[in-house]
Amino acid sequence: AGDPVLAASSGKVVYSGSGLRGYGKLVIVKHNSAYLTAYAHNQNILVKEGQTVSKGQKIAEMGNSDADQVKLHFEVRRQGKPVDPLKHLPPR
Structure with missing residues (x-):
């Protein structure tokens, strides 16, 4: 736990909190009109809603909030739908 979670690309934080059941402490970054990324199960969130973040910026620390082990759940969504x-x- 505590390993850094970095923004995959620059954008604006549109959600930062723990109100979505099953995701623990969650950060969602909107990158443009089509794409957003989600980072779930964090131990600590280091950004606030409305904040602009840069690619590679530390936005959270890995944890096990609402999970049985320390992990990062990462999603890319296009037009609201998950993509690979x-x-x-x-x-790599």
């Missing part, structure tokens, strides 16, 4: 994140992330 590997198609949008740089190669």
